[in-house]
Amino acid sequence: MKEGIAYAIMGLGSGGFYALMAIGIVIAYKGSGVINFAHGAIAMYVAFQFSYLRSEGTFRFPWLDPIPTSVLNLPVTLSLSNGEPINFWIAVLLSLFTALILGAAIHYLVFKPLRNAAPLGKVIGAIGVMTYLLGVGSKHFGSNQPQPEGVLFPDKLLKNFLGLGLGVSAEALALAGVSVIVGAVIWFIYKYSRVGLATRAAAGNEKGAVLLGYSPDRLALFNWLLAAFLAGLVGILTGTVTGALGTGKFTGLIVPALGGALIGSMSSIPLAVLGGLLIGSLQTFVGTYVSGLSWFPAWLYSGARDSIPLVVIVALLFLRGKSLPIRGNIEEKRLPLAPYPKRIGKYVAIFVPLGFLLSAGFPGDFLFAGLNGRWGMALTTSLIAGMFGLSFVLLSGYVGQISLVQISLAGIAAFLTARLMSHYGPSDSNPFAVGGLHLPWPVAMVAGVAVATVVGLILAVPALRIRGVQLTVVTIAASISLYSFYFDNPKLTSLQGGSSYIIQPPTFFGIKFGSTGSQGLTDNPKFALFCLIVLAGLSVTLANLRRGSSGRRFLAVRANERAAASAGVNVAKTKFLAFGIASAMAGVAGVAGAFQAGSTSAPMWDYGVGLSALAFCYLGGITSINGAILGGMIAGGGMVATFGNFHSPGLYSYIPIFGGMGMILTAIIHPAGQASIFQPLMRHFGSWLLTARGKEWGVVLRRLAPYLIGGGIWGAIGINPWRTDTYNRTWMIILGILIVLFVRNIVNQVKAVKAAKALPDTNSLQEVTA
């Protein structure tokens, strides 16, 4: 037991880290009502900034220059000392300065415009910032995992600490101490300073604070700067306590920190500090000491540490119910409308054969020279991302529940299907192969999807008590916990040393439709057909749900849970149903993804992959089926990205950055997503194609000629004539034309909306005459 106490004390180090993060999260919540999922990402960026300043003296701005040109370039990397490490204090100042820039940018560019957005919009904003910073981080710092520099009493070990027999690092204790001191200072500021009082007043009632003469914007800015400053401080001070730096790892440490902040109910700073310390201490105590005891089951070992925050968060939210303070905002917008799907049958009849024809025709060099092979991969990737997106449309778009665990459910279905289909155990050619039951793929797939559904339903149980943003916290915790508990746990998966399950190509009455085609590339049109049919099936299912009694209930619950209950709708059952179906859809997408890859391993199901998928689905339009499909088209590795990468190599690495920016922009400007812009365009174009004769063609061509020629010339000079990277000229011309036509369409739509608004409003007239 002595040893156990020593481990619990050692855990105070990471506890101090969580506590400092938790303070920042609470401040951001008080200041603007946002649960800042990006807090860990800010700390990550600053930690890397500091580390690079201290090792090679470079300062990197938190942005990128997307197209290198010969004339005007954004400064990205500043070399301050010719590769020499820079002075410690200057590095600290520059790093904290970076944090403040980020804080100000987050306030002005993201959350100020989103102040009155629906809760989903704010969550998306925070996840967008997180995705963006992760993207910029990995672009700037690559996959390097530098060993950070200890700042507080580095390399000092207190031997036989308190006579417990084990050494405890002074750094860990100091970090815990700093968190307590910082917590006390911040608590004091909020308790007694004017700005602290004003913030607390505004958190309680924003309208009231405005009437008293406080500007909620200025208060929010102050709080964001303070929160970002603290995130920066954590990034520097954490030193060696959290081990080697890693972009994804550091960002994911937001989860235990959120646990701490939730212990403080997002409002009490002393309790948040205590919560953070407690979680850190418990993690090391359970993860190192308890799991080392002889009775501890070996299969639990891998997930023990990462599951602690999930257990704490769920227990807390469950016990407390809905007691998170809800901010009284001045005005709150609703989610965008979830359109009633009308033409789904027609779309299926057109697009399934069309997609198949395209995929069958494309392996040749016709039209898309140089893209063969990559094309099939891009199409099927888009289709699978679309299937996955449908699960978000149902859960978030229709029922308003934001779940980040869908990627894990997809992974569970994929892993189980792979395992059940597998035949051969380890052999000479693959010593890591895992044997299984050798079931036919439909049976294995149904079983895998069924288990994923059951897991999804179990995770939905907390969703019945909690809602909105808190559910997002629980599900991201669940996703991270499932990763280390299942996907990355050899005791459960039998996958040794990060190897993967191999999946034999599935067959249908003897026809192999695995993704690999005759050239050994991922371009088998039969697999594309499989994906098209599955996506069509899921889309029709979802459309019919939306049109029937279930859809009415989903939207009723989304609109107003109280009113739904008063209308005789069982809110819990309705949510449960949505979780179940969405889990099954995610599972199907997961199996399709595993079929496409021909194998599956843990990294495919990381929470970051799920975030990126959500980002693109939101970009496409999270409240409509078309939105999910469009989201699939623009997703990483999908059609748009592949084309883009083809004409402008290196674009792939920008995908998360554009995804993050796109999410934020969509949330601010057009929460209904891009599908609602494209859809009228496509419908118009489609009906025109069916009816137009030679004469109409002539008229339209003449009307569009200036745009076609102009866009073509613009593209021919490379869109940006000063660019210095390599690109494909043919594609640039098409891209130029498309951009011009797209902008023209948006301008026309805006004009139409303005014209409609200029007409007298009949309703208001009636009110006047009544």
Added chain:
Amino acid sequence: MSALLETNELTVSYGGLHANSNVNIKAEKGKLTGLIGPNGAGKTTFIDAITGFTNVSSGRAEFNGKDLAGVAPDERAKSGLVRTFQSLELFEDLTVWDNLIVMAEETKWWSFLADIVKPNRVLGIEEQAEWALNLLGLGEHRDKLTLDLSHGQRKLVSVARALAAKPSMLLLDEPAAGLDTVESQQLGKHLREILKQDISIFLIDHDMGLVLSVCDYIYVLDFGKIIAEGTPEEVRKNPEVKRAYLGETAGEMQAEGGAAAARSLSGEG
């Protein structure tokens, strides 16, 4: 005849504050029962307690002879005890028609499977919804989204939605708030029409004219307690009501107005 809705010493407390204390109310079948009281008297709390949106501290409420304790709000609605909200609380993303259908339709656990196969099933509830829609003159707005309607129309949609379930007891929370005198009288006529459909009504309002003119029996609530009850005539004459709620002179004027409204109604009807 036993009462359809009956409370016995119903008390709702928030901390030390008794929002309702020992409230005894009987709402008879086929009758229009009213509950009046000044702002903050605990009227909405009373509806919330009966419909399961707030916890009852002590006492009991019975509907149709069954104890309501522990019955979830949606089950109370299904059993025929349906309410409206003062703040409307419509389903803004649905059309007027779908707002009504959500309320009216019976679903089973397998309904979602049926939806996948055939989403536009005939539900057998259209007639009732159609009746509610036409009664309140909303026929032409059937396929509009509720957020495209005016405030007065939305108010009517909330009543129509409650009626679509063919409830045995309709609880109306301040239906006349925000309506002018003409609209309010119109509403009074609708209420009489609804009673004929075998739907009993429990009306909460502070529009004295409306309540005194349409109700069969009235309870007066002040500071969470029932201070008077009786027919409109008795309540109007009750000196305590005048003092506590109406105020001496203003009360007489209001009461006169109510009597005038009642005369004009009976004259027309």
